[in-house]
Each structure stands twice: as C-alpha cells, then as structure tokens.
Amino acid sequence: MSDRLPGFSTLAVHAGAQPDPTTGARATPIYQTTSFVFNDADHAASLFGLQAFGNIYTRIGNPTNAVLEERVAALEGGTAALAVASGHAAQVVVLQQLLQPGDEFIAARKLYGGSINQFTHAFKSFGWNVVWADPDDIASFERAVTPRTKAIFIESIANPAGSITDIEAISTVARKAGVPLIVDNTLASPYLIRPIDHGADIVVHSLTKFLGGHGNSLGGIIVDAGTFDWSTGGKYPMLSEPRPEYHGIRLQETFGNFAFAIACRVLGLRDLGPALSPFNAFMILTGIETLPLRMQKHCDNARAVAEFLAGHPAVASVSYAGLPSDKYNQLARKYAPKGAGAVFTFSLKGGYDAGVSLVSKLQLFSHLANVGDTRSLVIHPASTTHSQLDDAAKVKSGAGPDVVRLSIGIEDKEDLIADLEQALGA
Incomplete structure (x- = not known):
C-alpha cells in the first residue's frame, strides 16, 4: 500500500493479518495447539525471561489470538491489546494490575448489571472497593476521589439504557486525580466511538457482542492506549517496581507505551488463566470483517x-x-x-x-x-x-x-x- 493510513473498513478486514507463510492460506488459520516448539534452549530462556517475543503456551499467547489483538488495537487506535475469555475476564485482568487490597476504583452507576454485580460483590474477596458516581453529574466523580483511588471505570454507551457518557469530561477528572480512565466500549464498538481519541487510557470490550456480532463465541479484549505514565508516584507497583518472577524487570521501563498490555499478559493472563480459545478468536475475527x-x-x-x-x-x-x-x-x-x-x-x-x-x-x-x-x-x-x-x-x-x-x-x-x-x- 501507499503511505496513506488505511480506513476503518480496510483495517477491519486486514489489520494484523497476512497470508499464511507456510500454506498460503488467506484466512487466518486456527492454531489449535496448546504449546509451541522452541528453537533451542537459549530461545526458550529468552521467551520465558521476556527478552524476546514469541509463542510459548496458548494460555499466554497464540498466533490466531495475536491477529485478533492487533486488529482491535488498530481499530481502537491503541498501542497493543490482549484477548481473553470474556468481557468479565478483561475487567478482572485490568484491575488486577492496578489495585492492591484496600484500594478503590470509581465506577459509573449506569453499567451492565453483570458488571455492577462483579464490582459490588465478587471484587470484595480481592479487597478491591468500588465507589459509585453518577455519569450525569461529573462532579460526583471528583467528589469520589480519595488517596486510595486507582482508576475510573465507565461505559461509552451505557447498558441497558443506551445513554452516552461524556468521556472527555470524566477523562479530565481522571487526569487531575492521576489515575487511568478505563472505558468499556462494548455497545459502541470502535466504529461508533473510539474512547482513546477522547482521553481513555484503557479500553475493554466484550467481544461476544458487536465485534463478534453473531452470538456464537465468547471473548473479551483489553486495549492499551499507551498514554499513561505508570511510574508516576509509585501508585502502580505491578508496572513500576521490579518483577521478581522476571529477574527484576520493570515493565514500564522495559516496554514503554505498551507496558500495560504486557502486564496484563504476563502477570494477569499467565497466572489467572482466562485464555481465549483460538477457535473463538477465529470466529470473532470473521465477525469483525463486517463490523x-x-x-x-x-x-x-x-x-x-x-x-x-x-x-x-x-x-x-x-x-x-x-x-x-x-x-x-x-x-x-x-x-x-x-x-x-x-x-x-x-x-x-x-x-x-x-x-x-x-x-x-x-x-x-x-x-x-x-x-x-x-x-x-x-x-x-x-x-x-x-x-x-x-x-x-x-x-x-x-x-x-x-x-x-x-x-x-x-x-x-x-x-x-x-x-x-x-x-x-x-
């Protein structure tokens, strides 16, 4: 192609994909495998030490899923993405990187009922506390901020009423508080709204809904906008402090503007395990082509x-x-x-x-x-x-x-x- 940036419909069909180099298959293959062969011992060690990118085990990453991740990141205007088993799984993995026991996050009252239930009840067992704010009253988000606040969570189009959230106004509150804004963009899809363009730092989706579009496959995804400095103020040790499981690597320092996506993969998906099936990734990719x-x-x-x-x-x-x-x-x-x-x-x-x-x-x-x-x-x-x-x-x-x-x-x-x-x- 020329140097012009591809349009949305072109990205929906082509982003992240190319003909299979071995077989020439034009559709992205389903890599239905649990694990991948290493070139040698040094190659294996470099993969496990985050010194090289590649495939280890489908719980952590898979080539079919990688095409899906790159495509959604391109459609949303993010730096990287991580596909997981469901929208609920995406929310758990995101907040695991941000919250320690006793921390708080602010959430808009107008949310999918399952998210309200997850935030109110399930997250209590992790010691994560939700504080509710009214998306029709931006000042309520400001009033909800405390020293324990680590994130703000909203939906771009709220479920069930279809109300539109003022993303830019709430982003201003998040910037002032020094915390990331997480936007669930499920009901809008990036075709209608791209939250990163309006100040979001993290975007999540239930891929089960409009992106997949055919009611046949569960999935979720996390998109890193690459806009947040995770080292500021020591609020986010999962990203800013040395990681003992990776020989002291500081993820923010090592991976820069896609550090959050890496953290979600190697600290969240690896250990919590909500992996997306490559078959579901294939089905959702097919759906995105007609988004x-x-x-x-x-x-x-x-x-x-x-x-x-x-x-x-x-x-x-x-x-x-x-x-x-x-x-x-x-x-x-x-x-x-x-x-x-x-x-x-x-x-x-x-x-x-x-x-x-x-x-x-x-x-x-x-x-x-x-x-x-x-x-x-x-x-x-x-x-x-x-x-x-x-x-x-x-x-x-x-x-x-x-x-x-x-x-x-x-x-x-x-x-x-x-x-x-x-x-x-x-």
Missing part, C-alpha cells in the same frame, strides 16, 4: 424502531440517544455521529407486568440475555440482568421495573416494527 456494515445497519434500524415506539400509545417513554428529544442527543452527536448504537430501553405504561407480558408475546425478537447479535433481542432487565439490585439501584442504573431492553439486529426494520406492533396490541 462497519453491520453497525450502520444496527443503528439505522434502531433509530426507526425507537421512532415507532416513541409514537405508540402503550409506551410511556423511550430512552434512545439517537432521538432529537433525548437528553443524551447532544452527546450522541459529539461522540457517535454515525449512530447512537443499537441497544436502548423503553418504558411501558403498564409497568412491570406489561414489560414481562410484552417479552412473551414477541415472535421475531429472541428473549435472551445478550446484545450485539445479528438477530434482534429483547429482555426485561428488572427480572433478569439487574434482578440482583434493589428497586432504587435498578432505577439509578436505568433498569426500572417498567423498562424493556432491546438490542436491534440487522433484519428488515419493517418486520421488527410489525412484531413490536402486534405484541403491544396484544
């Missing part, structure tokens, strides 16, 4: 469905940032001008019972706990994904008792609207 086409269709369909629901007499309200009347529309225009995503909620005048009833009457929409599929999906969050929260917390997270969440697929929009119309009428 730009799918995301635009998702967004166009979602806008049409939201407009229909907004005018229906059985609907009390619609929360979709793509509607001009929505409170997040200005943020959507700033951060996601190509579309406000495909996941949103609406409230029914009949309350909790009406929400449960509607889900059971839909025929084309699949009732399941996932988003980002080619198929359109529906769920009643208060009775499922957010059921572990009390009523007040459900409302704060955008999952009140009358709320139904839709993930709009790539079917014909007229068919989706017809299905909703018959279910609402029934």
